Amino acid sequence: MECRLCLGPAPAETSVSIFSDPHPQRLEQRIRTCCQIQVKRGDGLPDTVCLSCKTNLELLISFREACFRSYETSQLRLDDCLKIKTEEVLLEDVIWDDEPALPTIHQNNSEISSQAFPSETKLILHERSHTGEKYTCDICLKSYSQRSNLTFHKKSHTGIRSHRCDICLKSFIRKHHLASHLRSHTGEKPYKCEICLKSFSEQSSLRIHEKSHTEPHVKLHKCEICLKSFSRKSSLVMHVKLHTGKKPYKCDICLKSFAEKSNLEKHKKVHTGIKPHKCDICLKSFAQKTVLVIHLRTHTGEKPYECEICLKSFAQKCKLQLHKTKAH
Template sequence: IEKRHICDICGKGFPYHSILESHKRCHTGEKPFNCHFCDKKFAQKATLQVHERTHTGERPYKCRYCEKTFAQYGTKTVHEKSAHLGIRNYKCPKCDKCLSSPSALYTHKKTHGEKTFQCEFCPKTFTLKNYLKLHVKQVHEQNERKHVCRFCGKSFAYAGSLQVHVRTHTGERPYRCSYCPKAFASQGNLQSHERTHTGERPYSCGTCGRSFIQKSQLIAHEATHASVVSSSTENSASSVQPVPTSVAPPIDKKNTSADYVCKFCGKRYAYASSLYVHTRLHTGERPFR
């Protein structure tokens, strides 16, 4: 196809005028497509449609090999290759971990690098620019809370956040697990739960290689490495002798690492089942009636 429509900014050619107009937005920064559920804007209508599925829960693409569904066709393809066909072609040059897509490899490689994106409002730094933008929105730009819950009066910066919160009052759980009868109030909780079925553990420790279902679990786990380093440093600096093994109490290995962290209050548990039972105190879930 002849590329007759040329961008007057970068010289790139396109076969159709509509594609050229869409391309120009990457230069102008124009984002004419607004999300109906939150304040996000997008340059492409297709990108908006994919984003809004995170609010509606729509997952139109079904895996050819299992019952799992996806919001994006590309995500479905990656799942089929990695989960069913065993194809993981993208290898990390630093730790030899194999990833299922170039984007997954790019994100993973950032975990090895320095945190280069610094927040202008506080000392925090981030490995990805998107993480920084999300941090600024959630922490520093939420002074104006215009979305108010009609049940309890709690206010939120975004309509989507209010929508998820209201479900704690109504009991609505629109996100259903593809593998069991469980349902959830938010897409994020569903994704974390479904990983218990698929075995997917996308968050890997850079120190020991152990992987986790949730990022909060990884953060809690990494803190155990930091405490070990700190403890060994303090012990070497002092002349305190270790307690003889004959006197020291036996270590219950099952409870030495509390890797399961409550996202509501930060309390830690050694077992996922213990965390699940505890979480019901916050969610009000009563599965046994």
């Protein structure tokens, strides 16, 4: 029995198993966060840590969290100071009774853009879209027009994810990301397309979908292997993975691999035991809505996938592809 971190002796009575630690944030996640060491079940390396290393790890986590809390407090104080300075500058912008009123820079910019804003702060943020002024991350050099967005972005480098899903224990940096994730468990899709009434769980997905109605002919990204075209580069990137056979997204529970991250997230629902999608005919429940749709075809007899060679029909697309491989 060796310690995963120091390779010292770690007898069962004085060691802690990495994958059975009762702490709310799993031990393997804390090791990855603080030590940047990848820890996976069944990787052939020790799966225990000695009490000394565990204590040091907890101290390191507490110290990191304290540092980041102090950093965020300092950022808020700095933002408050900048806000006060901005207000002081605005107070100096006084028009004397015997002088004609001259347009300010802010007025000129608002006239150029023909937009009105409810507050001076909103106008200042808007003006950065014209000036190009941005706040840059000193770690990865990614830029943002608002300091608050940069502050949130920097949390992605710390590994601290304070918003946790109570169902699957997945953690997120921002609260609204957790809210969007929870819809993957409930099946809620509050964003509806006004044209075709198709619903989506996230507003960003709806915006992308709406472009298919306004710009249905624009498909600029073409696969060099099969020549299929896509309107978004991200869709092409995911499609190419089907040709390469690469499956970089692995389930940390059963080690099954997937080509797309979204398919991995759907697969993980199987391990939670939650099945929110119920068949109205036989009352059988399913973890994924797509599986329910396929199941309903056993009641309706629908077979939408037809072989163009022999005209045989199938209820599932994968069955059609298997048929083509074997029969033709």
